[in-house]
Amino acid sequence: MNNSEKFLITGAMGCIGAWVVRHLLDEGTKFVATDLSDNPARPRLIMSDAEIAAVTWQKLDITDAGAVDAAVKDQGITHIVHLAGLQIPFCRANPSLGAAVNVQGTVNVLEAARHNGISGLSYASSLAALGPPHLYPRMPVPNDAPTAPTTLYGVYKVANEETARIYWQDWQVGSIGLRPYNVYGVGRDQGVTADIAKAILATAAGQPFHIRYGGPLALQHASDVAKMFMTSARARHQGAVVCNLRNDVTTVEAFVDLLTQLYPHAEVTNDSSNLLPFPADLDDTILRSLITDVPHTPLTDAIQEDYDMYRILIDARRINLEQLKL
Numbered sequence: 204m205n206n207s208e209k210f211l212i213t214g215a216m217g218c219i220g221a222w223v224v225r226h227l228l229d230e231g232t233k234f235v236a237t238d239l240s241d242n243p244a245r246p247r248l249i250m251s252d253a254e255i256a257a258v259t260w261q262k263l264d265i266t267d268a269g270a271v272d273a274a275v276k277d278q279g280i281t282h283i284v285h286l287a288g289l290q291i292p293f294c295r296a297n298p299s300l301g302a303a304v305n306v307q308g309t310v311n312v313l314e315a316a317r318h319n320g321i322s323g324l325s326y327a328s329s330l331a332a333l334g335p336p337h338l339y340p341r342m343p344v345p346n347d348a349p350t351a352p353t354t355l356y357g358v359y360k361v362a363n364e365e366t367a368r369i370y371w372q373d374w375q376v377g378s379i380g381l382r383p384y385n386v387y388g389v390g391r392d393q394g395v396t397a398d399i400a401k402a403i404l405a406t407a408a409g410q411p412f413h414i415r416y417g418g419p420l421a422l423q424h425a426s427d428v429a430k431m432f433m434t435s436a437r438a439r440h441q442g443a444v445v446c447n448l449r450n451d452v453t454t455v456e457a458f459v460d461l462l463t464q465l466y467p468h469a470e471v472t473n474d475s476s477n478l479l480p481f482p483a484d485l486d487d488t489i490l491r492s493l494i495t496d497v498p499h500t501p502l503t504d505a506i507q508e509d510y511d512m513y514r515i516l517i518d519a520r521r522i523n524l525e526q527l528k529l
């Protein structure tokens with residue numbers, strides 16, 4: 204615990220955000236957990252009701268520049284982990300709202316950092332900033348490979364990265380942007396790539412499950428990713444850098460095989476003809492140079508941890524299994 208630190212988390216009701224809250228609580232670090240939503244469904248999966256009640260939650264819409272600035276200023280914030288955002292299907296369904304939340308919202312966070320002297324800032328970009336695998340013949344894909352987004356969500360994330368670059372150039376606001384690929388773990392329940400987490404949940408629930416894609420992918424455990432964001436904010440990076448993530452580079456098929464080997468009752472299938480449109484084999488040397496000991500729970504251990512947590516949640520009727528219906 205470091206008593207001089209006080210974190211502000213945006214998107215704290217989300218999957219990664221809930222894990223940041225979990226870890227900061229465990230450390231005893233001071234923080235304010237903010238989100239537009241006030242539904243603690245995801246935090247409830249990984250925290251007790253007493254722990255949730257002890258957290259300072261604040262309803263904050265990141266599209267409201269004044270509110271973001273006030274949240275940082277009024278509470279003596281020293282570090283920001285910026286995770287609030289709308290995922291691919293939501294940006295596609297409502298591009299204007301997607302731009303307001305993902306682009307303008309990130310500008311608001313950078314402005315708040317600039318005007319309140321915050322030197323520890325990490326924010327979520329995404330692998331969706333990159334294009335399809337054939338554009339990247341060199342493996343592992345270097346950190347500075349050109350961006351080539353194929354979705355509005357990816358375009359907005361590139362805008363975040365470029366905005367952060369200019370905030371360093373013009374006002375020396377330092378930042379580290381992380382590009383998760385496929386985050387899995389308890390609390391991951393939205394978007395196509397959540398199928399990996401759901402396959403583990405379905406197995407724990409004794410239900411069949413079909414993963415809608417196949418082929419290469421990189422998996423990052425939600426708990427590990429949350430720690431990466433915390434450590435990146437603490438790095439107080441002097442510059443604006445964006446980092447690819449790596450951890451488990453595998454295939455959906457190998458994941459299904461491993462899950463079935465660990466839990467022979469698993470009834471998980473996948474669509475091997477539908478490949479994810481991103482390269483999976485990414486070089487994370489830059490991240491390793493910025494934060495030592497990049498958190499990485501090996502895939503087998505992480506699956507077993509998740510399975511055990513899901514079993515407890517299912518028995519306690521604390522998790523909604525409706526999410527397994529696609």
Ligand SMILES: NC(=O)c1ccc[n+]([C@@H]2O[C@H](COP(=O)([O-])OP(=O)(O)OC[C@H]3O[C@@H](n4cnc5c(N)ncnc54)[C@H](O)[C@@H]3O)[C@@H](O)[C@H]2O)c1
Nearest residue numbers: 214216217218219239240264265286287288327329383386
């Ligand atoms: N999960 C992944 O695999 C993955 C991969 C790449 C990038 N990312 C990025 O990481 C970040 C966190 O991901 P996640 O999986 O935790 O997402 P999530 O969808 O679980 O959580 C996002 C949170 O943002 C909040 N939010 C939406 N609009 C808001 C607004 N106007 N103001 C404040 N909060 C708002 C939502 O209520 C939600 O709690 C996102 O920016 C996402 O784009 C995630």
